[in-house]
Amino acid sequence: MRFKFFISLIIIVIGLGAASAQETPLSGVTIHVVQRGETLFDIARAHGLTIQALADLNNIANPNSIFVGQRLLVPSRNVAIAAPTDAVQPMPTPVFHIVRSGETLFQIAQRYGLTVSALASANSISDPSLIYSGQRLLIPPRESAAVESAGAPLPSPLMSIEIYPRRIQDGQSARFTLTASAPITVTGIFLNRAFVAASENGSLTAIALVGVPVGTASGEYPLQFNISSSRGQQRLETMVRVEGKAYRREFINVLGDRTSLLDPATDEAELNILRTVMSAFNPERYFGGLMGLPAAAGISSPFGSLRTYAGSDLQRIHTGTDFAGAPGSPIIAPASGRVVLADTLNIRGVATVIDHGWGIYTGYWHQSERYVSVGEFVTMGRIIGAIGSTGRVTGAHLHWELWVNGVPVDPMQWVGTAFAG
Numbered sequence: 001m002r003f004k005f006f007i008s009l010i011i012i013v014i015g016l017g018a019a020s021a022q023e024t025p026l027s028g029v030t031i032h033v034v035q036r037g038e039t040l041f042d043i044a045r046a047h048g049l050t051i052q053a054l055a056d057l058n059n060i061a062n063p064n065s066i067f068v069g070q071r072l073l074v075p076s077r078n079v080a081i082a083a084p085t086d087a088v089q090p091m092p093t094p095v096f097h098i099v100r101s102g103e104t105l106f107q108i109a110q111r112y113g114l115t116v117s118a119l120a121s122a123n124s125i126s127d128p129s130l131i132y133s134g135q136r137l138l139i140p141p142r143e144s145a146a147v148e149s150a151g152a153p154l155p156s157p158l159m160s161i162e163i164y165p166r167r168i169q170d171g172q173s174a175r176f177t178l179t180a181s182a183p184i185t186v187t188g189i190f191l192n193r194a195f196v197a198a199s200e201n202g203s204l205t206a207i208a209l210v211g212v213p214v215g216t217a218s219g220e221y222p223l224q225f226n227i228s229s230s231r232g233q234q235r236l237e238t239m240v241r242v243e244g245k246a247y248r249r250e251f252i253n254v255l256g257d258r259t260s261l262l263d264p265a266t267d268e269a270e271l272n273i274l275r276t277v278m279s280a281f282n283p284e285r286y287f288g289g290l291m292g293l294p295a296a297a298g299i300s301s302p303f304g305s306l307r308t309y310a311g312s313d314l315q316r317i318h319t320g321t322d323f324a325g326a327p328g329s330p331i332i333a334p335a336s337g338r339v340v341l342a343d344t345l346n347i348r349g350v351a352t353v354i355d356h357g358w359g360i361y362t363g364y365w366h367q368s369e370r371y372v373s374v375g376e377f378v379t380m381g382r383i384i385g386a387i388g389s390t391g392r393v394t395g396a397h398l399h400w401e402l403w404v405n406g407v408p409v410d411p412m413q414w415v416g417t418a419f420a421g
């Protein structure tokens with residue numbers, strides 16, 4: 001078995017067709033952000049590469065000269081980035097297909113549940129008609145799961161349902177794409193949270209982005225779609241597998257004079273402000289492609305660790321990624337959007353929230369200065385503030401947070417994966 005089917009799908013209401021228009025949002029390369037303590041050897045091994053290959057790809061002359069936060073290109077289609085726990089996941093064994101006489105790339109792609117473009121890009125084939133008998137093709141793992149048939153076709157006007165990524169993990173984002181031959185509007189429920197799907201292509205495509213809360217146990221969870229079209233209302237249900245991810249633990253010493261900020265009531269009140277601002281669904285999309293990094297600095301603390309605080313029983317999940325930038329260094333908008341919060345909060349200090357549309361929000365905490373105000377539209381790459389140490393901190397850093405459909409998730413997934421556009 002070259003890769004595991006992490007998403008098993010059981011059709012409850014109606015059988016679903018296999019005619020899936022799978023997308024391949026990544027090219028054959030993704031980004032790995034170097035974590036503290038990682039060596040080039042670790043990274044190469046985790047991605048099934050030799051050190052030399054990885055060094056060549058990144059123009060690294062001295063393999064000992066990598067640094068925390070450095071972005072390395074890795075030639076893989078389904079490698080999640082960032083968290084050190086990713087490094088220990090076994091890579092699937094490569095599978096090859098030997099082209100037989102008369103076979104087309106399309107036939108081979110179909111056989112392995114791939115798009116022609118995914119198969120072509122995995123093999124650096126620019127013209128899909130130019131394959132030859134005896135050629136050895138690398139079969140990349142499928143990135144997403146099509147909801148597969150239990151016999152009957154999808155109910156009209158639905159043409160396909162795709163779930164991405166194939167392996168959904170807690171603390172991560174997921175996407176459900178429905179295509180149809182006539183306009184549809186789609187809402188649904190996953191992990192007991194309602195979601196609204198955005199519309200594209202004249203409502204022939206509906207795309208829902210959801211966040212899987214950190215701590216969601218491994219298991220099968222129902223996913224429900226409510227689809228309305230000119231044919232009326234339809235409900236589809238399927239089961240989706242979520243895999244638990246091992247996040248690390250951290251012990252935090254808060255600066256002495258700020259221990260009052262550990263009061264759980266303070267926490268809850270402030271979190272409620274964020275919930276109000278960062279949970280609404282905006283049908284307009286301002287982001288597209290990969291997100292940039294919000295600071296030119298190394299990551300000092302990854303998303304998802306369980307934190308305990310000195311002199312307190314308080315435990316908190318770290319709901320963002322920390323960048324250890326020098327005080328005063330710039331904070332850069334990693335994607336375009338509209339500023340919906342620009343305030344000074346007790347715990348988060350000088351804070352900014354950007355609405356990127358489709359239920360995607362990013363937050364920037366502990367700033368020394370803020371250069372944007374509520375209502376302002378910022379384009380990707382704009383400097384929106386400066387790194388500081390305001391709020392509940394142990395030192396200057398940027399805390400970068402990303403919410404999807406009201407759930408804080410790992411923002412670094414968005415630096416390596418284009419969820420839309």
Ligand SMILES: [Zn+2]
Pocket residue numbers: 301318320321322398399400
């Ligand atoms: Zn943080």
